[in-house]
Amino acid sequence: DAGITQSPRYKITETGRQVTLMCHQTWSHSYMFWYRQDLGHGLRLIYYSAAADITDKGEVPDGYVVSRSKTENFPLTLESATRSQTSVYFCASSATPNTYGYTFGSGTRLTVV
Amino acid sequence: GQSLEQPSEVTAVEGAIVQINCTYQTSGFYGLSWYQQHDGGAPTFLSYNALDGLEETGRFSSFLSRSDSYGYLLLQELQMKDSASYFCAVHGSGNTGKLIFGQGTTLQVKP
Numbered sequence: 568d569a570g571i572t573q574s575p576r577y578k579i580t581e582t583g584r585q586v587t588l589m590c591h592q593t594w595s596h597s598y599m600f601w602y603r604q605d606l607g608h609g610l611r612l613i614y615y616s617a618a619a620d621i622t623d624k625g626e627v628p629d630g631y632v633v634s635r636s637k638t639e640n641f642p643l644t645l646e647s648a649t650r651s652q653t654s655v656y657f658c659a660s661s662a663t664p665n666t667y668g669y670t671f672g673s674g675t676r677l678t679v680v
Numbered sequence: 681g682q683s684l685e686q687p688s689e690v691t692a693v694e695g696a697i698v699q700i701n702c703t704y705q706t707s708g709f710y711g712l713s714w715y716q717q718h719d720g721g722a723p724t725f726l727s728y729n730a731l732d733g734l735e736e737t738g739r740f741s742s743f744l745s746r747s748d749s750y751g752y753l754l755l756q757e758l759q760m761k762d763s764a765s766y767f768c769a770v771h772g773s774g775n776t777g778k779l780i781f782g783q784g785t786t787l788q789v790k791p
Contacts (some may be wrong), residue, residue, distance in 0.1 A: 578785055598777040609767060609783035610723065617777060625778065657722060664777035668725030 573672035588643045590658030597660045599641040603654040648679045682706040684782035700753045711773035712751045717765045722763035
């Protein structure tokens with residue numbers, strides 16, 4: 568199916584565990600982004616990527632790692648999950664962000680217990 | 681750095697017009713976007729303004745004044761389905777494509 572998909576939709580993990588959230592898009596968009604959304608904070612940028620093998624930090628990168636070996640995939644890893652990382656995570660992609668905006672995935676709701 | 685301010689909540693009645701304001705501070709500016717998000721859903725792109733003036737898309741319009749670091753989203757002929765959160769977002773320095781979002785405005789449309 569065409570589009571941008573995130574997996575899993577829901578995840579519960581324990582403090583200290585490593586967790587990887589997956590994001591896959593089928594449009595070959597150059598730009599991909601990871602945001603987290605918490606009540607009272609809106610959407611905050613974690614990491615972004617302008618192309619395969621090019622990534623950079625956003626507003627809140629601590630505790631997260633990304634990679635982008637292929638254009639279509641942009642996984643987000645929490646190296647050692649903490650309760651403060653309980654959030655809804657959105658992946659987004661765009662061919663031309665300054666014109667057509669982003670297309671967001673459906674999100675992953677992560678709970679760290 | 682970048683910061684945006686928008687009202688946290690707005691209430692209006694069906695059929696009315698509502699304006700959601702956004703002021704921003706940013707080092708380097710390429711444009712202002714607006715996104716809509718229904719409860720539990722993904723944000724969806726509504727509009728983008730790079731130049732001063734009004735952009736109209738159906739019932740929604742977006743305005744930008746670069747000299748005032750200010751923009752607004754105008755929703756006309758409100759419908760119940762317009763009840764959602766609305767986010768302004770700046771395209772900031774370096775033309776990296778990254779967006780910095782405001783905290784969102786929750787719009788409640790009443791019958």
